[in-house]
Amino acid sequence: MSADKIVPLKPADPRGRMVARAAREIAPGMVVNLGIGLPTQVVDHLGPDFPVCLHTENGMAGVGPTLPHELADRNLIDAGGAYVSPIPGCSYFDSATSFALVRSGRLDLTMLGAFEVAENGDLANWKIPGRFSPGAGGAIELAQKALRVVVMTTHCDRKGNPKLKRRCTLPLTAAGAVMRIFTDLAVIDVTPAGFTLRECAQGVSVAEVTEATGAPLHLPEGDIPTF
């Protein structure tokens, strides 16, 4: 997508709404790493005046919007291989410094994709034995060390099976790491009691979310807001 593309703030489709809702997770002044895939689309919901520093683990802080090929700098990509733009005050650094930042508590928030999230916050997003094993890249350190770890994922996989489970069955990326999950159906927190519903997507009922979740879903008292 080009830098000047205008994106509606309330997209009609469920994925678009999920991305827009997740974008509100970002507080002013945060340092944020957006995982490859859906989380990257959050960028389109951050206005030009919003104070935020996007980090990409291949070595940049102050990542700007992606650029079309004809405007791209061949030496400037994000960790997903997209050509990105620099914003004023951005900086480049090597991989050792990039993860020093992650491990030492300077990354306020990371948004990651997931294959599975367990009710104790365990995350699996890097390996499906026998089918998909490209290596974890930077996901382990992002999930283990970001000060806040949230997941953005469709609520169910392509076959309709829940991705939110009692326990992960796939190899873990990090144990007990996930604090909040944004899906096309709901916003769910990982609490000491397990999954707790916070918000439902427009037109989605609590019963539908409960049905699509592979572990008990706790309901707080009072109304469940809609996003």
Place this chain on the structure above:
Amino acid sequence: MSADKIVPLKPADPRGRMVARAAREIAPGMVVNLGIGLPTQVVDHLGPDFPVCLHTENGMAGVGPTLPHELADRNLIDAGGAYVSPIPGCSYFDSATSFALVRSGRLDLTMLGAFEVAENGDLANWKIPGRFSPGAGGAIELAQKALRVVVMTTHCDRKGNPKLKRRCTLPLTAAGAVMRIFTDLAVIDVTPAGFTLRECAQGVSVAEVTEATGAPLHLPEGDIPTF
């Protein structure tokens, strides 16, 4: 001393001869760290065309001659606090990188001062309990990790006691580190057999060197050259 001072290559005094002889230890292309004090004077014997890279542990490779105060850059010193000049191709780096270079085998040679050197190569040059204990600075890493460690020192201390001994009595800087010793009297190697005389200073006899050395001094077959 100023950058353009001309120094005679065969100084008349014993210390000057020691420094001039030690300078010949430096082979073309070496990366060399010269310790604070006498070793630093070796610089004056390295011609403008001699290929050598001087390292100073506070963060510079390609150290040039020292500068008088009126020409000094307030941000450019060596580890001894002398104002130095840059030579073309020099670089600056932080203390972590500076010792990375030392520990990882990129420092070909260091020349250090000494309080005591033992016949097994042990070096003591940083502490005299109860009298002098300012801390070791970078000496431990230089002595332990330079590929070649040589010492430059007067043969005896101010009271006339030998600095070359069977065993060090002072706290060690590094064990078994020293390979060669340049003194005002002689050039002596540390060999598996102990101290071995290689050269005598002009006008100094083998007997005088033996007398001034606090451990057995092995004499190789043949003539002992003079420096």
Place this chain on the structure above:
Amino acid sequence: MRLSDKTCAMAEAVAAIPDGATVMVGGFGVPGTPFALLAELARQDKRELTLIKNDANETGTGVDLLIASGRVRRLITTHIGLNANAIAAMNEGRIEVEFCAQGILAERVRAGGAGLPALLTDIGMQTELSAGKQIVQVDGRCLMVETALRADVALIHADRADPFGNLAYRATARNFNPPMAMAATTVIAEAEVLLPLGGLAPDEVETPGVFVDHLCPMAEITEEYGVVRR
């Protein structure tokens, strides 16, 4: 005193690499990958190599020239998802692959370059990456020993360089190049631009030439270095 000249033709620098060598290769995706040095390594038909590289490039480029032709025995890496070829070679047992967490690969290489034998970390502690790792207790805390990585040779891509081997990098083409440029017995750097001695300001140097053994000016910036149109 003057600093020595380490400029060298690529063919000559690469010729000294023996079969069976462990070779670190800079780059994260296209930026920072020393494609020219890798092409020369393939041209000279070096074999039985162990590679240490963040990723396996994409099929048909970079280290895949070596993997696809069976020249690589072992690969220490973090993510090879863009190279179906490398994944197939791994799954069929034609190459041995060791996966590291990305920042820990960077730190193991940096430790090698810093002359530190190992570091202690909790990264990956409750994942399968911890399998077989030595655990030590420090101040009551269990930590994993991650040993330093050093290589026989490091292949580095720099933006600018001088004849002494001082290097500077561009944008996200840094990645693994600076730590790898410190961590090999022989460091070979290719540079897009060769400046005269003193042409790189001493404050601008990112890898001091002290760490670099051979500096190879690039004849041209070939298509592989360009923007990838997927």
Place this chain on the structure above:
Amino acid sequence: MRLSDKTCAMAEAVAAIPDGATVMVGGFGVPGTPFALLAELARQDKRELTLIKNDANETGTGVDLLIASGRVRRLITTHIGLNANAIAAMNEGRIEVEFCAQGILAERVRAGGAGLPALLTDIGMQTELSAGKQIVQVDGRCLMVETALRADVALIHADRADPFGNLAYRATARNFNPPMAMAATTVIAEAEVLLPLGGLAPDEVETPGVFVDHLCPMAEITEEYGVVRR
């Protein structure tokens, strides 16, 4: 998206440092010592400090303002030979001094900044600096555990900076500043020159602003920063 402005007056940045804090201070001799921040720390009469600094400056300047006035409880350092005052305070038991090998101090600080709990080394193994250090065996080799150092506050001197806190340094005024600028809960940097956002080229940044909490432009370069005429 834009990057936030972290510029702050020195008095305000220093005010938040509590008595009893552990404070890292950049500098090796005069270059890189944040004299202005140190003067402010003394002016605000902070007490019971633990300092981590390569050296103790010279008598009457820099950290000696704090040591001589009894504000320092403990000093972690490598060499205090130029400060007779600090040596006397140590010998008389008025301050506790822990000596580190210089490169190991740098690595312990860097490990703190890199989120690594400890490193393993053989430096100082057969010297009295190894007293009391934990030893572990790795691949049959005995190594010493050196734990990471982090501080509550780091005081950094930079040459140039921008409002986001991106820093660049001059010549040998780097020394301990870059690693310390990563290793504290609150990083306060003084800068000789404040450039507008974008005024420091992203390739030129040495400490990314992400690590820096408060950026204090310097009002003037006082005499202490100048050439010392001994």
